[in-house]
Amino acid sequence: MSLIAVGTVAFDAIETPFGKTDKVVGGAATYITLAANYFVKKSNLISVIGDDFPNAFLADMESRGISQDGLQVKEGEKSFFWSGKYHYDLNSRDTLVTELNVLADFKPVVPESYQGCEYLMLGNLDPNVQMSVINQLNDRPKLVVLDTMNFWMDIALEPLKEVIAKVDVLTINDEEARQLTGEHSLVKAAQMILNMGPKYLIIKKGEHGALLFDKEQVFFAPALPLEVVVDPTGAGDTFAGGFIGYLAHTGDLSFQNLKRAVIIGSAMASFTCEAFGPERLLSLTTDEIDNRIQKFVDLVDFDILLVE
Amino acid sequence: MSLIAVGTVAFDAIETPFGKTDKVVGGAATYITLAANYFVKKSNLISVIGDDFPNAFLADMESRGISQDGLQVKEGEKSFFWSGKYHYDLNSRDTLVTELNVLADFKPVVPESYQGCEYLMLGNLDPNVQMSVINQLNDRPKLVVLDTMNFWMDIALEPLKEVIAKVDVLTINDEEARQLTGEHSLVKAAQMILNMGPKYLIIKKGEHGALLFDKEQVFFAPALPLEVVVDPTGAGDTFAGGFIGYLAHTGDLSFQNLKRAVIIGSAMASFTCEAFGPERLLSLTTDEIDNRIQKFVDLVDFDILLVE
Numbered sequence A, B: 001m002s003l004i005a006v007g008t009v010a011f012d013a014i015e016t017p018f019g020k021t022d023k024v025v026g027g028a029a030t031y032i033t034l035a036a037n038y039f040v041k042k043s044n045l046i047s048v049i050g051d052d053f054p055n056a057f058l059a060d061m062e063s064r065g066i067s068q069d070g071l072q073v074k075e076g077e078k079s080f081f082w083s084g085k086y087h088y089d090l091n092s093r094d095t096l097v098t099e100l101n102v103l104a105d106f107k108p109v110v111p112e113s114y115q116g117c118e119y120l121m122l123g124n125l126d127p128n129v130q131m132s133v134i135n136q137l138n139d140r141p142k143l144v145v146l147d148t149m150n151f152w153m154d155i156a157l158e159p160l161k162e163v164i165a166k167v168d169v170l171t172i173n174d175e176e177a178r179q180l181t182g183e184h185s186l187v188k189a190a191q192m193i194l195n196m197g198p199k200y201l202i203i204k205k206g207e208h209g210a211l212l213f214d215k216e217q218v219f220f221a222p223a224l225p226l227e228v229v230v231d232p233t234g235a236g237d238t239f240a241g242g243f244i245g246y247l248a249h250t251g252d253l254s255f256q257n258l259k260r261a262v263i264i265g266s267a268m269a270s271f272t273c274e275a276f277g278p279e280r281l282l283s284l285t286t287d288e289i290d291n292r293i294q295k296f297v298d299l300v301d302f303d304i305l306l307v308e
Helices: A028-036 A055-063 A101-105 A127-136 A150-155 A157-164 A174-181 A186-194 A235-250 A255-272 A286-299 B028-036 B055-063 B127-136 B150-155 B157-164 B174-181 B186-194 B235-250 B255-272 B286-299
Strands: A003-006 A010-016 A024-026 A043-050 A066-074 A081-086 A093-099 A119-122 A143-147 A169-173 A200-204 A210-213 A218-221 B003-006 B010-016 B019-026 B043-050 B066-074 B081-086 B093-099 B119-122 B143-147 B169-173 B200-204 B210-213 B218-221
Touching: A003 A028, A003 A127, A003 A235, A010 A093, A024 A028, A028 A043, A028 A055, A028 A235, A028 A255, A043 A101, A055 A066, A119 A127, A119 A235, A127 A157, A143 A235, A150 A157, A150 A174, A169 A174, A169 A235, A174 A186, A174 A200, A186 A200, A186 A210, A200 A235, A210 A255, A218 A255, A218 B286, A235 A255, A255 A286, A286 B218, B003 B028, B003 B127, B003 B235, B010 B093, B019 B028, B028 B043, B028 B055, B028 B235, B028 B255, B055 B066, B119 B127, B119 B235, B127 B157, B143 B235, B150 B157, B150 B174, B169 B174, B169 B235, B174 B186, B174 B200, B186 B200, B186 B210, B200 B235, B210 B255, B218 B255, B235 B255, B255 B286
Parallel strands: A003 A043, A003 A119, A010 A081, A043 A066, A119 A143, A143 A169, A169 A200, B003 B043, B003 B119, B010 B081, B043 B066, B119 B143, B143 B169, B169 B200
Antiparallel strands: A010 A024, A081 A093, A200 A210, A210 A218, B010 B019, B081 B093, B200 B210, B210 B218
């Protein structure tokens, strides 16, 4: 059940129609590990930061069982910084600032202590970095999940396709599925992507839920309609963390259990939307998580009588 | 279980990224009654057409049990005509042509034979026309469902609010729910709308499904991911027809049964998207409908084990 998460550990500054925040801690691997560690006792981080990253936050992650053996700290350099502004519907956003800083020449190193891990979550990053991690592992993990985005389809499509060919699960959004295949129908796009290598595809649709495909089946997980959505930043990463964390916890890779993992990921992501940054992920109780999952059960619960 | 449907019977010319059509039969009441009559033996149409409308189509509707006592035919005038072009994502569209023709001075008349009807579907129309139908009924129906759109919020908000105050169920899309309330959160917007009069609110989200709210509960019905979407025109009206048709058929107005009706409406709407105009609605079999409903059941089916 050991888990590796690769991705950014960084700062974000975010503006939404409902508020704004100065620099807060963010980054894909931050959200992934914080969410996953509600399900696994231990996870292994691979990332890079500058010397400007708050030690208290690192200590808190460590205390949650997030190993930092694979976290590089570059003295005299700054952590990755992203700033963005969301549109009114929260489904789209403009990037205001991207400062790569330590990420510009990130060469991930898999420490010896991480070898033998069974679950690998490749958070959104340069596909060459993602591939490097795969290549450094002595044994192929039981499950490799890949997250990516349109940016890499635009500038690094071939390396991205090589990584896609090597993973078990790909998670992207609906526009990205269409971009990757040139096909409008998500059903057809899904089959084209599954023919590129992955056994499973998850299409994330933000406030509209998520679809899980394999070659024979499709499952739809709704998003919970929330009374207050403050900031969706990190929701996709939180989803990925909850998803792979639950699978690592249960060790069951059947389609039936992947469906459950998609619901768990969606439930965890709904918390992240309720505050700026990873704040909500730092203080959840098992009761809160169970109650949230129950809301998903209730949300789509119906029985039907067929027509005569 | 008798049902009245008010709305346009008209012509559409439609262009989508996947094809275009010359004038075809369309109109809200056309889709509503065609869908509803798979569940009720008889429905009662209130609308207006010119002398250019094809008799064969009217005869076909009559043969399906759609009464035309309340259909006005204006000699020497033309039927309502709408032409539109869909954007690539099919969730938005531009109107190219609107010719009101007979609709410009439509004064609906409820024939004596329709009195005593228990189910009233007010398709998208001028709210003053919708109110006129309500006022002409001697007895308040058991259930009144109202469909409307942003156009009437822009130019006839006060009359629209008066109609909304008199109905049991309002169906609008997510953007319209936000426009009507000035509230971004659909959860909050729903409660504000329910305070305007209706007992139930259905928020239609096209390819992203539909939400059913009352003051205590929320239910989410997915849209079926379709391999081929040809033309979404009439999908919302088909949804409404399937929804009210199923309720009229079963006579059960519990929240549990409204959930079923939302699934039925969604299933019927999925057929309409598969071809231009109401073509698919003209030839469905009970088996096809049952199989489609089963796909909705399978799509959201999961069981979950709570965390520890």
